[in-house]
Amino acid sequence: MHFSSNVKQFVLLLIVGIFLLLGYVFFYILCNYYIIISTTQSGLILFCFFSRTDVVAVTPWLAPIVWEGTFDPDLVDIIYKSMNLTIATTVFAVGKYVRFLQDFLETAEKHFMVDFNVRYYVFTDRPDDVPSVNLSQGRHLSVIQVPGSNRWQEISARRMEIIQTAIERQISREADYIFCLDVDSKFHARWGAESLGRLVAVIHPWFYQQTRDHFTYERRPASTAYIPMDEGDYYYAGAVFGGSVEDVYTLTKVCRNQLEEDARNSIEAAWQEESHLNRYLLYNKPSKLLSPEYQWDDKKTKTKEVKVIRFSSVIKNYAEIRPNV
């Protein structure tokens, strides 16, 4: 009798122990892996991948921040490729910046939205100098002539107005999503459908480890791009923004109006359209953020969090390439 009550206690303890162990394993898996079960034409697929603990992968308003290791490229492709989407890509090559087009387009063909319908819209004052690059099936390129300027600040800032007009005239009928990118850049690795969202911005590579007081927002209240010292979420790069064509249309329209209002008041924001973009995104939160993997700078030494550089600005001689200094 005495012996059997000990056995009972032992068995009970064993069961509790097993449950605790299972709970621990379950909790560990929950915290460290994403497990996704998906039904596809070929049946049930189990996706299981390790999550990152060295970077923050979500904003305070619960928008994902896309880092390598926070998504499964195979799953993303299965979901998005069946939708037959078209992605517009705007790129400006005004004046001497046409020289960047070849590398930009050739590397985009290798890495940007591979197997999707892509429409490049190249805005330039030198249409004859646009290189002919072999495009894969489902990919198109339109050249749109725009005026030149003797001020780089104006070329950079006028992009908002020109993109807004191009969306109205053409892009809204031709694409579902849009990315607006700097031309002085190259793709190095996959940039796929994980980047798609309603309103998408990229965290600037020089500021992702900085606190808000170091952000180079426009600080003069006289500008419509003004952000007070105690506000701001991230410092976004002007070289990459995107989203649904509709949402990007609103963004470019608002930024364009604010740039024009500033011009009427003879004030130019510290970083032109980048300042206005930051102001817009403070009050219209992006639904997805891209990590600096999607906008690196070749001048910057790679940091340990950045496992893969997907797109980066090339090193350029500003004095030689820009129309003014």
Ligand SMILES: CC(=O)N[C@H]1[C@@H](OP(=O)(O)OP(=O)(O)OC[C@H]2O[C@@H](n3ccc(=O)[nH]c3=O)[C@H](O)[C@@H]2O)O[C@H](CO)[C@H](O)[C@@H]1O
């Ligand atoms: C990484 C990043 O966020 N870069 C931003 C930054 O410096 P950046 O040094 O990247 O500016 P930038 O010289 O690349 O100019 C921005 C873009 O404007 C176009 N362009 C410019 C000058 C010219 O003569 N011809 C021409 O076509 C071209 O597409 C270029 O990529 O500040 C700029 C001005 O505010 C923009 O906000 C850029 O996006």
Ligand SMILES: [Mn+2]
């Ligand atoms: Mn640039």
